[in-house]
Amino acid sequence: MTIRDAFAIDGKLPLPTARHDTIVVGAGASGTAAAIAAARAGQSVLLVDENPVAPDLMRTDVPLFYGLRMTGAVETPDRMVETLLTTNPALETAIELGVEVALGTSAWGLYTPQPGLAALPAPMLGLADATRSWLVGFDRLIVAAGARDLVLGFPGWDQPGVMGALGLAALLGRYNAFAGRRIAILGSGDLALKTAEMALAHGLDIAALVEVRATPQGDQARTAALAAAGVPILTNASIHRAEGGANGVERLFLADHSLDCDTICLAIGEVPAIELLAAAGTRLEVAPARGGHVPLLDTDGTTSLPGVAAIGRCAGITGSADTLAYRAEWAAMFAVASPPDTIVCQCEAVTRDDLIGVQPPRYLGPRPPAIACRTLATLLADGPPDQDQIKRLTRAGMGVCQGRRCREQVAALLAAAAGLPPESAPFTGYRAPVRPIPLAVLADWAEAPGMADGWDVWFGLPAQWTPYRDIDTPREAMHRAILGGGGHL
Amino acid sequence: MTNHVVIIGAGVTGLSTAWWLARAGHAVTVLDKGVVGWEASSRNGGGASHYHSPLFAEEQRLWPLMDDLLGYPTEYVRGRVIAALTEKQLTHYHYMADMFLELGYATDRIESAECRALSPLLSPATLGGIRLHFGGHANPQRTVQAYAWATQDHGGRILQHTPALGLTTAGGRVTAVDTPRGRIGCDAVVIAAGPQSAALLAPLGIELPLAAARAEMIVTEPAPLMPVGGVDGNGLYGRQTLRGNLAYGGGPHEWLATEAGSPSRPTSPLSRNLARRVAELLPAAAKLRVIRSWAGVVENTPDGRPVLDRVHDNVTIGIMSGVGFGLSPASGHALADLVTDGRCSFADIDKLRLARFTGLAADWRETRGWFPAEAA
Numbered sequence: 001m002t003i004r005d006a007f008a009i010d011g012k013l014p015l016p017t018a019r020h021d022t023i024v025v026g027a028g029a030s031g032t033a034a035a036i037a038a039a040r041a042g043q044s045v046l047l048v049d050e051n052p053v054a055p056d057l058m059r060t061d062v063p064l065f066y067g068l069r070m071t072g073a074v075e076t077p078d079r080m081v082e083t084l085l086t087t088n089p090a091l092e093t094a095i096e097l098g099v100e101v102a103l104g105t106s107a108w109g110l111y112t113p114q115p116g117l118a119a120l121p122a123p124m125l126g127l128a129d130a131t132r133s134w135l136v137g138f139d140r141l142i143v144a145a146g147a148r149d150l151v152l153g154f155p156g157w158d159q160p161g162v163m164g165a166l167g168l169a170a171l172l173g174r175y176n177a178f179a180g181r182r183i184a185i186l187g188s189g190d191l192a193l194k195t196a197e198m199a200l201a202h203g204l205d206i207a208a209l210v211e212v213r214a215t216p217q218g219d220q221a222r223t224a225a226l227a228a229a230g231v232p233i234l235t236n237a238s239i240h241r242a243e244g245g246a247n248g249v250e251r252l253f254l255a256d257h258s259l260d261c262d263t264i265c266l267a268i269g270e271v272p273a274i275e276l277l278a279a280a281g282t283r284l285e286v287a288p289a290r291g292g293h294v295p296l297l298d299t300d301g302t303t304s305l306p307g308v309a310a311i312g313r314c315a316g317i318t319g320s321a322d323t324l325a326y327r328a329e330w331a332a333m334f335a336v337a338s339p340p341d342t343i344v345c346q347c348e349a350v351t352r353d354d355l356i357g358v359q360p361p362r363y364l365g366p367r368p369p370a371i372a373c374r375t376l377a378t379l380l381a382d383g384p385p386d387q388d389q390i391k392r393l394t395r396a397g398m399g400v401c402q403g404r405r406c407r408e409q410v411a412a413l414l415a416a417a418a419g420l421p422p423e424s425a426p427f428t429g430y431r432a433p434v435r436p437i438p439l440a441v442l443a444d445w446a447e448a449p450g451m452a453d454g455w456d457v458w459f460g461l462p463a464q465w466t467p468y469r470d471i472d473t474p475r476e477a478m479h480r481a482i483l484g485g486g487g488h489l
Numbered sequence: 490m491t492n493h494v495v496i497i498g499a500g501v502t503g504l505s506t507a508w509w510l511a512r513a514g515h516a517v518t519v520l521d522k523g524v525v526g527w528e529a530s531s532r533n534g535g536g537a538s539h540y541h542s543p544l545f546a547e548e549q550r551l552w553p554l555m556d557d558l559l560g561y562p563t564e565y566v567r568g569r570v571i572a573a574l575t576e577k578q579l580t581h582y583h584y585m586a587d588m589f590l591e592l593g594y595a596t597d598r599i600e601s602a603e604c605r606a607l608s609p610l611l612s613p614a615t616l617g618g619i620r621l622h623f624g625g626h627a628n629p630q631r632t633v634q635a636y637a638w639a640t641q642d643h644g645g646r647i648l649q650h651t652p653a654l655g656l657t658t659a660g661g662r663v664t665a666v667d668t669p670r671g672r673i674g675c676d677a678v679v680i681a682a683g684p685q686s687a688a689l690l691a692p693l694g695i696e697l698p699l700a701a702a703r704a705e706m707i708v709t710e711p712a713p714l715m716p717v718g719g720v721d722g723n724g725l726y727g728r729q730t731l732r733g734n735l736a737y738g739g740g741p742h743e744w745l746a747t748e749a750g751s752p753s754r755p756t757s758p759l760s761r762n763l764a765r766r767v768a769e770l771l772p773a774a775a776k777l778r779v780i781r782s783w784a785g786v787v788e789n790t791p792d793g794r795p796v797l798d799r800v801h802d803n804v805t806i807g808i809m810s811g812v813g814f815g816l817s818p819a820s821g822h823a824l825a826d827l828v829t830d831g832r833c834s835f836a837d838i839d840k841l842r843l844a845r846f847t848g849l850a851a852d853w854r855e856t857r858g859w860f861p862a863e864a865a
Contacts, residue, residue, distance in 0.1 A: 005858035008702075009741035013758055109758065116703050116753030116784075119743050119862040126758060135758055281755055348732075360562055360631065363732060370560030374638060382525075382637075383649040389524050392531065392630035395732070400710040402780055432756055436778035439709060443765035444758075451762055455724045457739045459702070459811060464793030467592055468543040471794075471840050482584055 007460030009119040012451050014444070016124045016137030020046040020100070023125055023138040025107045025276065027051075030312030031144030032090040038140075039097040046136060047091075047099050050106035050435070051174060052080030054130055060347075061401050062436060063273065064170055065149035067163025068248065069263055073177035077104065077130075080175060087174055105129045108442075109432035110141070110280035112305045123307060126432065133442050140307050143277055145314040147291070150269035150327060151405045152412070154334045155241035157264075158346045160248030165195045165267035172202050180263035184252045185209045186330075188233060189217040189320070192267035196226050207261040208232040210239065210254070212333045217326070238337045255337075268330050269323060271408060273314045275434040277303060282310075288324040288423050290316030292408075324422035331412035344413065345406040347399020354394055355410060356417050361395045376417050385414045387428035397428060400436055492676040494828055495520065495666045497653040497689060501530035501629070501814050502807045503681030504636035505821025508559070510828060511643035518673060519637075519645065520666065522652035526633025528683055530814060532754075532785030534706065534726045534738050536719070537815030538569050538624025540589055542795075543836040544819035549623055551818035560642060561635035564628035564731050572604045572611050572618040572722040574769065579616050586619040595622035608720040610712060610735075610771035618722065626719045626728040629814050636817075653682070653689060662803045663693070677828050681807035684745075684788040693801055698791050698846050699808065700859040701745045705756050705784045706738035707763045709777040723770040725763070735774055737767050744859050745786065754784040787811040791846060791853050795820070798843045799827045806843060 004010060022038040024031045027049035035047040050063065055074045058066045073079060081103055085091055095101055109126035111117065124135045149164025156162070161180065165187075171178040183199055185192050188211035196206055209216070209226070214236050216223045227233055237254055242264055244250040252259045272291045278284060283296040283304035294316045301309045320326070334342075340353035348361060357375050359367060376385065387410060390396065396410050397403035403410075407428060415425035433442060444451075458464070462480045470476045494510050496503045499521035507517045521527075537552055539545055551558070552565050573579035589596040597620045604618045605611045637647055648670065657665040657672065665672045680686045684701035691697075711733030718729030727737030740762055745753075760782045768775040789810050790796055796808040797820070807824045809816065823833040854860050 003856060003858040005744065007741055008858065008862070009743045009757070009759065010862035012741050109756075109760070111755075111758060114753065114755060116743065116745055117755045117757055120757060124758065126761075133761060281753075361732065364562050364564065368556070368560055368562065370638070370642065371562070382647055386524050389527075389634075393634055400778060400780055431781040431783060432760060433779055433782065436710065436780050438776050438778050439764045439768040440775035442761055442779050443768050444761035445765060447762060447765065451741075455740050455762075457721070457724055457726050458704075459742060459787075459789060459793060461789075461793035464810070464812065465541050467541045467588065468837075468840065479588070483581060 006454045007456045012448070012454060013119055013121060014135065014448055015121050016135045019137035020044045021138070022140045022142065023048070023136060024142045024144060026144035026146055026312065026314070027088065027091060027101065028144060028146050028312060029090070031142070032088065032094055034142045034144060034311060035094050035099045036090065036097060039094065039099045045099045046102065047094060048102045048105045048107055048127060050104070051084055052077050052104055057436065060436065061167070061405055063148055063404070064167035065151050065164030065266070065405060066167040066171060067263070068160035069163055069179045070171060071177045071179045074175060083176055084174060102127070106435045107276055108133070108435045108437055110276050110308070112280060112308065114281060128435070128437050128441055131441060133437065138307070140309070143308065143310045143314055144312040145273040145276055147270040147313040147317055148273050148404060149266065150271050150408055151266060152268065152331050152334055152409045153342060153344055153406070154239050155338050155342050156243055156249070158343050159242065159244050161244060161262055162242060162249060162264045163266070165191050165265055166270055168195060168265050169198060172198055181205060182207055182261045183263040183265050184259050184261040185265045185267050186239070187211065187217070187267035188223065190219060191270060193218040193222045193226065195265055195267045196231060197222070200229065206231045207252070207259040208234050210237045211235045212237055212330050238333055240337050269327050270313070270317055272317055275430040277308070277310060277314070279430040279432045279434050280305060282308070286423050287316055289319060289321045291319060291323060293427055327408065328412055328416070328422040331409060332416060335413065335416065344409055345396040345399065347401050348395040350394050350396040352413060355390070355396050355413060358390055358393050360393065376414070380418055385418045385420070385426045387411060387414060387426040390414065391428055402434070402436060403428065492516065493518070493674065494677045494679060495673055495675040496679040496681060497666065498680070498682035498686070499525040499637065499647060499649070500528060500681060500683055501526060501633050501636065501817040502809055502820050502824070503679060504633060504640060505817045506679050506681060506807060506824040507640045507645050508636050508643065509821045509825035511640050511645035513825065513829070517640065517645040519640065519647045520651045520653050520668060521649055524649050525637040525647060526630065529785040529787050530633050531630045532706070532783055533629050533814045534736060535626040535629045535728055535814065536726055537565070537626055538621060539812055539815050540592055540594055540624070542812070542816055543838050543841070544816045544823060547819035547822060547835050548816050552625065552627070555818055559635040559639040561631070561638055563632040563635055565625060566627070566719065566731070567623070567625040568717055569621040569624045569626070569719040569721065570604055570608050570618055570717045571621070572608065572615045572720060572770065574612060574614055574616065574723050576616065578722065579618070582619045589621065596620065597622070607717040608715045610715060610773040611720065612770060612772045628730065632817070656689065656693060658693065661801070663801070677803040677805065679805045679807055679824060679828060681824070684786055686788070686806065686808055690806070693804065695800055695804070697796065697806065697808065697843065698849055698853060699788045700854050701786050701788055702742040703745055703754050703784050703786055704738060704742045705759050705763065705782060706736060707760050707767070707779050707782045708734050708736040709774065709779050710734065712774050712777055723766045725766050725770060735767060735771065735777065737763060739763065739766065742787070744861050746861050754786050756782040756784045789859070791849060791857070795841050796843050797823055797827065797838050797841045799831055800843060
């Protein structure tokens with residue numbers, strides 16, 4: 001008979017509580033279309049979308065950079081669901097076709113059998129709403145997670161009113177809950193143009209489009225139309241700081257003048273939302289024309305994980321070939337125009353100086369003399385820059401926003417400091433849960449009995465904890481008899 | 490005479506050994522297949538309360554000195570609370586407290602109210618517990634880097650992304666370590682490569698029985714700092730970091746096939762079972778959000794005890810069998826002693842010699858059930 005270790009994980013992980021032929025993550029245009037197509041093909045389909053996002057998450061800029069410019073409307077989830085259905089009519093079609101639609105539901109973990117995870121009984125997706133988490137099984141998973149905001153910091157970016165273009169689009173278009181009136185838009189590419197057009201359509205003022213390069217980067221006709229509508233387009237710009245008061249941003253300072261505004265919208269770029277796929281171990285590639293790191297896809301859109309496909313913007317953003325170089329130019333301008341104590345990571349209050357100096361966090365108190373001599377340069381002498389290693393030392397990227405607000409700027413700063421081209425910037429991995437989820441929500445309250453029966457603090461090896469002097473004495477047997485299998489409950 | 494010692498494995502045990510040797514004036518080179526401390530050394534709970542070990546007294550002497558000795562912060566904090574939610578746990582912890590006292594380590598039985606005064610996130614349902622005035626915890630990531638930097642400050646060399654491919658022997662001694670960067674000559678070698686150690690030793694005819702397994706942890710966003718942040722119980726080990734995050738692990742492990750190279754270390758839905766136990770133990774933190782999970786690969790000997798031994802004349806083995814981080818200040822000291830003198834200067838560690846496994850049945854993993862699950 002085969003002997004099994006009672007404290008091993010084998011047989012303890014639960015089966016999913018429900019199973020669907022196809023699960024689609026993300027009810028944007030491509031996700032909803034994929035769900036409809038699967039339903040028309042006679043499949044059982046679950047379509048999940050994290051919108052409406054809980055206000056607590058919005059306040060920590062998850063999943064988009066909302067910059068605390070939400071109105072109180074986001075506090076009423078029922079109204080938000082209505083707004084969502086109104087703004088995405090295709091969802092009605094999906095529902096009529098029998099697609100099970102789960103709104104306000106985030107996909108926080110994807111698990112597929114692989115080396116090191118042989119105990120997983122089936123591929124499964126972890127879901128959570130405001131009150132509970134659960135696991136669902138699938139034959140086919142289509143990830144249509146969209147994109148998130150590219151965030152680069154400058155002095156004053158850590159106050160309400162500094163936000164991302166996707167966060168703004170969500171508050172305006174999806175939630176009708178934007179609290180600003182007058183926006184300075186950073187960037188002049190198509191994302192910035194789209195942002196400006198949307199803002200004007202919602203009756204907002206635009207202080208200017210601000211561009212770091214010498215010429216506007218977007219479609220010429222659309223740029224001209226904005227200029228004709230009275231929107232200033234400033235090129236060769238250097239951004240020095242944002243100033244404001246209790247309600248956040250009031251002014252944006254450029255090299256030689258300032259713009260009055262209550263919102264500064266970063267519309268420099270967007271980043272494929274690969275976190276669910278990356279945390280699951282999907283193979284990635286760097287595609288400079290598609291927004292950076294994207295899943296490596298077969299011709300049919302399948303990722304390296306069997307049965308898992310990626311579509312829409314999480315599979316790559318349509319952009320110009322020099323997307324990464326463009327970002328690097330912005331990052332370089334910000335670095336030159338801002339003092340070294342500019343915050344890079346808001347959650348952990350890490351400054352650019354601390355990051356490049358690989359200095360420990362300030363809450364540890366005065367820094368010992370030896371560490372003052374350590375810098376990124378001394379680390380680079382040991383090998384290429386490793387964002388995960390630097391994250392552990394400085395804590396940049398270790399906070400509750402899960403690195404969404406600093407990941408790209410940390411990568412850009414490290415690449416610049418190490419003299420690496422933008423496409424070789426160090427990448428840091430993603431970890432489940434890819435959304436911050438309260439302990440009580442993530443918890444498995446319906447745990448199968450086998451889990452508790454075979455649970456030990458460590459490996460369930462009583463011999464491991466026998467005091468050295470008692471090894472091979474009668475006292476060892478006594479300890480084992482009294483403490484049982486788990487020597488260290 | 491200064492000898493050149495090559496240490497294979499820049500984990501916490503190898504780095505501590507390198508640091509002890511370097512500060513004694515020896516030339517050291519540390520090799521690692523990746524970045525310093527990238528595997529289990531930086532993925533553990535940071536606990537430093539391993540009363541059972543013959544290295545523990547030396548570890549306890551050293552930990553409060555380590556920031557000064559290394560020159561870099563380790564975030565070491567002394568003391569720990571173990572809180573019981575069930576009568577069975579309380580009886581168990583009281584037995585442990587008696588055992589600690591017999592070993593000479595100050596421990597108090599404490600009532601529920603005192604548990605909660607020391608660690609206010611603990612459940613009102615806490616029945617009582619024990620307070621350790623010894624042990625403690627540190628930050629594994631900061632500590633491994635501290636050993637690495639301190640080794641360099643003493644003139645040691647650390648070669649990252651440089652796996653040891655094999656050992657060259659002559660006259661019954663290891664004379665060099667082969668790497669992708671070429672052959673590195675040595676007077677002695679230390680094998681502290683965790684799960685990879687067995688494969689390095691096998692060509693020398695040295696059989697080191699090891700089985701690798703994957704273990705998981707989760708971490709929350711920060712909570713206000715508790716007077717005692719090292720609080721265990723409810724089947725968990727872990728700590729509140731000095732930043733305030735709650736980092737906890739425990740529960741079942743997954744045995745892995747023995748393979749070369751970087752092990753795969755995905756996390757699993759076990760995160761949910763960990764989250765539940767943390768929420769039960771520390772219900773005042775139940776609303777705190779989990780922001781990461783991770784896994785590490787742990788090497789285990791058949792009895793779960795370390796192998797600290799010098800064999801084959803100049804080959805020293807440093808395997809801690811899954812309990813290496815907390816003991817690292819002392820394990821490096823012991824291993825450095827073995828390299829230079831052939832014996833540990835501060836403790837009897839004879840029961841940790843490799844020879845205890847002589848005659849071990851070839852199917853020792855099978856008879857313990859220490860092999861991977863059938864693929865689903």
